[in-house]
Amino acid sequence: MPVEFFLFAGVGFLAQIVDGALGMAYGVVSSTVLLTFGVTPAVASASVHAAEMFTTAASAISHTSHRNVDWRLFWRLAPAGILGGVLGTYVLTSIDGAMLRPYVTAYLTVMGLYILYRAFRARRSVVDPHAAVVAPLGLVGGFVDAAGGGGWGPVVTTSLIGSGAAPRFVVGTVNTVEFFITTAVSAAFLVAIFSGHWAEADGIGGHIWSVAGLVVGGILAAPLAGFVVKKIPGQRLMLMVGLLVIALAGYQTWQLLK
Template sequence: MEAWLAYLILGAVAGVLAGLLGIGGGLLIVPVLVWLYVHQGVDAAVITHLAIGTSLATIVPTAIASARAHHAHGAVRWDLVWRLAPGVVFGALAGATLAEFLSSDMLRRVFGVFEIALALYMLIGTRPAPQRPLPGVATLSAGGGVIGLVSSLLGIGGGTLTVPYLVWFNVAVRQAIGTASAVGLPIALAGAAGFMIHGWQAQGLPAWSAGYIHGPALAGIAIASFLTAPIGARLTHRLPVPLVRRLFALLLMGLGVKMLV
């Protein structure tokens, strides 16, 4: 019962963040699941892979709910979603395959370094980007490939990379966030499928697991995040997003350090 309550609370918070910042929630879900699995006595050799695969699976309903909410506000550039989709799907499958060649400890450290680097980027900020025209389909798809690979490898929804990538090409921030929410769906579907397939024969998985996807955690997080993602999407149009990003960056810094020690 305690585990279910933890999954529901984690999903609720991740859902709000997904809608608010255009992320899939994985930046929070992965480190918290790693911590929960350690305390549940899950085999250390599969903990990080299990947390990442489960995180990707939970992003599917979150992305759907968040994208619908942003679409209702006219904030999803579907033309960009279709251009990015082929690349992110290929990249997500490649990321799941690459993860299979890394140990659980190595994968955890890669995640921790990425999270700390991202936190510093969010805290320091960047100068406004100059006017840049949108590139062609090939360039967008190639960028999507990189986004999909990194996102799948780390179990995140892609918004962390998609938002700055689109803003770089002069897409409005709120449209970039809404579009990133929609792009998170193909990333999550392809990435979760890859982790399920690669983990199908893995030893030491907890009960009710399908490959590197843990059923109870998936159900609890997905239910809660699906309900709260629209709340975050509405808050995007009411709260000072830059302030929220900086507060979230401090949280990421702490989680990243925890993943390294």
């Protein structure tokens, strides 16, 4: 079995622990690592979303069974998030990967800074999570998640919790919606492959072991999220993730400039 399987199993394991504890960062961390290893933005996003179909399914089942899902919020987020994800996939597969790479790297740097900002930012007074702004938030979250290879959680989860919504139901609902967005994005990548729209589609075949590693590592880590929540404060975990993403994005920038 190739070494890259075990490497990305470790990446998937750590990324899923963080995602299960905070409700975000699996896609951002995994995509950043893939890009660091020279994978193109579209292939990185396709690989991460293929892996997330399995990890988000396990997460969605868990949250649903524990009644952590606010179904009113779910139906406001899901349609907009799916639409945004499909649009992001179309944009990503329409642009040459080499040209897009600096912009995706910059986006991931911004995501890292945003996570750090949310870690220090005090919560405001409670705002109704069913307000009209939720659908546009879902649209933006879905778009940047597909186009950047991650970002649904950092954009949507942090925005809703930062507005004062109950963390339990935000994390449960956002993670459950993410399964449907990931499935839609993966289907959109398949359509792009079979229709010939995606010129770089051949490159994804060389990353099967990376995807398998992300899946296995993520599934193994899923049951440990509760333990991590008890042992590591959420703010400290967000700081660690933000710094990791910024460091990896900085390394990518250095590679592009040298």
